[in-house]
Amino acid sequence: MLTNNIRAAITAVNGHVPDYVLTNKELETMVDTTDEWITTRTGVKERRILKGNGLGASDMAAPCTLGLCEKRGISPEDIDMIICATVTPDMVFPATANVVADKIGAKNAFGFDLNAACSGFVYALSTGAKFVESGSHKKVVVIGVDKMSAIVDYTDRSTCILFGDGAGAVLLEPTEEEVGVMDSLLYSDGAGRHYLKQAAGGSVKPSTHETVDAKEHFIFQDGQPVFKYAVLKMADVSVEIMEKNNLTGDDVAWLVPHQANLRIIDACARRMGLGKEKVMINIEKYGNTTAATIPLCLWEWETQLKKGDNIILSAFGGGFTWGGVYVKWAYDS
Ligand code: UT7
Secondary structure, eight states: OOSSSOEEEEEEEEEEOOSEEEEHHHHHTTSSOOHHHHHHHHOOOEEEEOOSTTOOTHHHHHHHHHHHHHHHTOOGGGOOEEEEEOSSOSSSSSOHHHHHHHHHTOTTOEEEEEOOGGGHHHHHHHHHHHHHHTTSOSOEEEEEEEEGGGTOOTTOHHHHTTBOEEEEEEEEEEESSSOEEEEEEEEEOGGGGGTEEOOSSSSSSOOOHHHHHTTTTSOEEOHHHHHHHHHHHHHHHHHHHHHHTTOOTTTOOEEEEOOSOHHHHHHHHHHHTOOGGGBOOOHHHHOBOGGGHHHHHHHHHGGGOOTTOEEEEEEEETTTEEEEEEEEOOOOO
16 A cells, blocks of 8 residues: 555666576486476476686676666666565675675665565565655665575486576666556465475574585475465465456466476466466576576566556465565556
């Protein structure tokens, strides 16, 4: 519910993916898998990997945010807030948002990281919008970035085929027009924490030789329960946000789903009554980049978006977390 007439409009979008392409063919040489299995079970054909020592999430998020400023024609010093959604921060602390601000010269921004795994971007977008709607902040950068290759076990065929690295970002600015972030529904259920996690390295199980030997710093995923919950909850929240805003499938121009598995995306679109032509899908090129999937889609589809388009962003991820955001696109590119 708005307390004034200010909405948070997305006024620019940008993406950044590393150059190295890890194909299904290359994965066939690393683990017991096939291009056919990966393609039919997940939809992924290739993913990008950030190679090089000493490079982390901020090395994708910083160029992504600089490019965002260039596209909008603003200086990094104009930014007053940076929210960085990630589960693969440069370090446990300080926050990667702080590192990004320093690297790009965003001297007037405060920032923090937000951890909601694959729902990170929808959580962060909704959070950033509140700061703009309140009138307190006027140029808020929302980043979704993950270097999943840092926590993927490339001997585990059930997870290494899924994930990739990348960053996407949007700029939020105030508007009094009927565009921007119109509504959001965010949920979580911590009982799901056992099915998708990085078990060690936190305060419960600090890093030791034993945790490294037990591979507890890699992603653990019990795929089937996660899959079942994801299909249900991503579709539920997408339908719920449509109904709450009196939108039918005909009113929705685009679904921007988190890219975890093509079968989850298809199920979600079906429940919403949307044809494939209205669904942004790039999982075949990038795999699951966790917090970056949704802004990477917006970046790739930007030229097709028109002012006034009704767009539903929808995600499900570790936590469990899930959520939907209803955006009215604010500009013709
Ligand atoms: O983004 C955050 C949320 N994450 C998700 O939404 C992911 C949700 N889960 C999934 O997308 C799916 O569960 C996976 C893609 C991870 C796995 O697909 P699945 O259809 O659930 O496969 P499964 O785990 O039931 O495994 C089926 C078979 C097993 O063999 P057996 O036991 O039937 O002989 C696996 O060992 O497929 C085997 N398998 C593989 N075979 C070839 C698992 N991974 C592979 C592989 N290549 N890479």
